[in-house]
Amino acid sequence: MSPHPVAVFVSGTGRHLENFARLAESGELPIDVVLVLANREGIGALERAQRLGLTSLVLDPERELDSEEFSRRAFTACEDAGAQTVLLAGFLRRLAIPPAWRGRVLNIHPSLLPAFGGQGYWGERVHRAVLERGCRISGCTVHYVDDEYDHGPILVQRAVTVEPGEDPDSLAERVFAAELEAYPAALLEHLGK
Ligand code: GRF
Numbered sequence: 001m002s003p004h005p006v007a008v009f010v011s012g013t014g015r016h017l018e019n020f021a022r023l024a025e026s027g028e029l030p031i032d033v034v035l036v037l038a039n040r041e042g043i044g045a046l047e048r049a050q051r052l053g054l055t056s057l058v059l060d061p062e063r064e065l066d067s068e069e070f071s072r073r074a075f076t077a078c079e080d081a082g083a084q085t086v087l088l089a090g091f092l093r094r095l096a097i098p099p100a101w102r103g104r105v106l107n108i109h110p111s112l113l114p115a116f117g118g119q120g121y122w123g124e125r126v127h128r129a130v131l132e133r134g135c136r137i138s139g140c141t142v143h144y145v146d147d148e149y150d151h152g153p154i155l156v157q158r159a160v161t162v163e164p165g166e167d168p169d170s171l172a173e174r175v176f177a178a179e180l181e182a183y184p185a186a187l188l189e190h191l192g193k
Contacts (some may be wrong), residue, residue, distance in 0.1 A: 001030065002032075003024065003030050003032040003137065004030055004031050004032070004084060004085065005031070005032050005034040005081070005082045005083050005084050005085075006031050006032070006033055006034065006083055006084070006085045006086070006087055007033075007034060007035040007036070007077075007078040007081060007083035007085075007086045007087070007088075007185075008020060008033055008035070008073055008087045008088075008089050009035070009036075009037045009038075009074070009086060009087070009089065009091040010036060010037070010038050010043065010045035010046075010049075010089055010090055010091055011038065011039055011040055011043065011045070011089045011090055011091050011092040011093065011148070012043060012044065012045060012090035012092070013044040013090065013181060014043070014044050014046075014047075014048040014089070014090070015090075015176070016087075016089035016090060016108065016163050016179070016180075017033075017036060017045050017049065017052075017054075017089050018048050018052065018100050019047055019180055019184070020033060020087065020089070020183075020184070021033050021048075021052045021054060023118055023184055025176050027052075027099065029184055029187065029188070030180045030191070030193065033052075033054050033080055033082070033186070034055065034081045035055055035056070035057065035077060035078060035081035035083055035145075036049040036054050036055065036056040036057070037056070037057050037059060038056060038057070038058045038059070038060070038061075039059055039060060039061065039063075039076055039091070039092075039172045040058070040061050041058055041061045043061055044182070045089075045090070045125070046058070047078075050058070053079065053107075059073060059074055059077070060073075060128075066126050067093070067095060068096045070093065070095070071095045071096040071097065071098065072098070073151060074095070075098050075100075075101055077092055078101075081173075084104065084107040084165075085104050085105075085106070085187075085190065085191075086101065086104060086106070087107075087183070087185075087187065088105065088107040088108070088145060089108065090108065091107070092122060092142050094147075094149065095145065095147070096147055097145060097146060097147060098101040100156075102144075102146070103144055105144065105145040106142055106143070106144060106145065106155065106183075106186060106190060107122075107142070107144075107150070107152075108140060108141070108142050108143050108183045108186075109126075109140065109142075109143070109150050110123075110126050110127065110138075110140050110172065110176070110179065110183065111126050111130060111138055111139065111141065111174045111175075112137070112138060112139045112140075112141060112142070112157055112159065113141040113143060113150055113154065113157075114150075114151075115130075116129050116130055117141075117148050117149065117150030117151075118148075118150055118151075119126060119132075119149050121149075121150065124168050124169075124172060127169075127171040127172045128168045129177065130162070130171065131162070131166060131167070131168060131171065133153025135162055136161070136162050136173060137159050137161060137162060138159075138160050138162055138171060139155055139157055139158050139159040139160045139175060139178060140157065140158050140160075140175055140178050140179045140181055140182050141156070141157045141182075142154070142155045142156045142157075142183055142185075142186035143155060145153055145179075151154075154187050155186040155189055155190060156182050156183075156186035156189060157182070158172050158178040158179075158181065158182045159178075160175050160178050161184075174177045
């Protein structure tokens with residue numbers, strides 16, 4: 001069976017992008033990364049895309065478009081590239097999901113949603129808030145994307161125990177290790193494998 005074509009949307013370092021590309025290359029995931037879409041220039045994810053030989057596109061780095069127009073162009077680019085599923089991987093811009101794409105856009109968030117999600121909760125801020133609140137458990141969530149930040153039906157969650165003396169960096173590292181396993185697992189579930 002031919003691999004399932006995916007687009008990966010990025011704004012940051014691109015560790016998930018590289019993980020997906022590696023799993024596609026090794027045959028562990030039946031996917032083909034047909035497009036990398038970034039909303040910023042000069043980010044690590046674009047360097048990785050180039051190194052991995054992936055097609056990339058930077059859309060509206062100056063933020064001139066509203067989210068409807070940005071989304072319209074982004075999903076048109078996905079259609080042009082033949083993508084059937086979109087994976088948000090460290091992507092920090094709100095999208096207006098076109099009706100035809102509902103249920104085909106996935107995101108990963110570094111907390112157990114619905115806790116510590118929504119606007120402003122990204123990166124280190126999430127882990128700092130978890131620790132400030134005294135949570136004993138954190139983790140990550142892969143969910144379908146709708147028009148609200150970190151909202152939409154949940155596909156997969158992985159819990160991570162908060163250790164005594166933990167700081168945001170150490171928690172981020174352990175949550176990220178769980179993410180590297182959770183996101184491919186969620187994609188397989190989405191693909192019905
Ligand atoms: C992860 O913490 C993920 O949960 C969040 O962005 C981070 C990954 O960024 N959405 P990247 O893949 O290294 O760019």
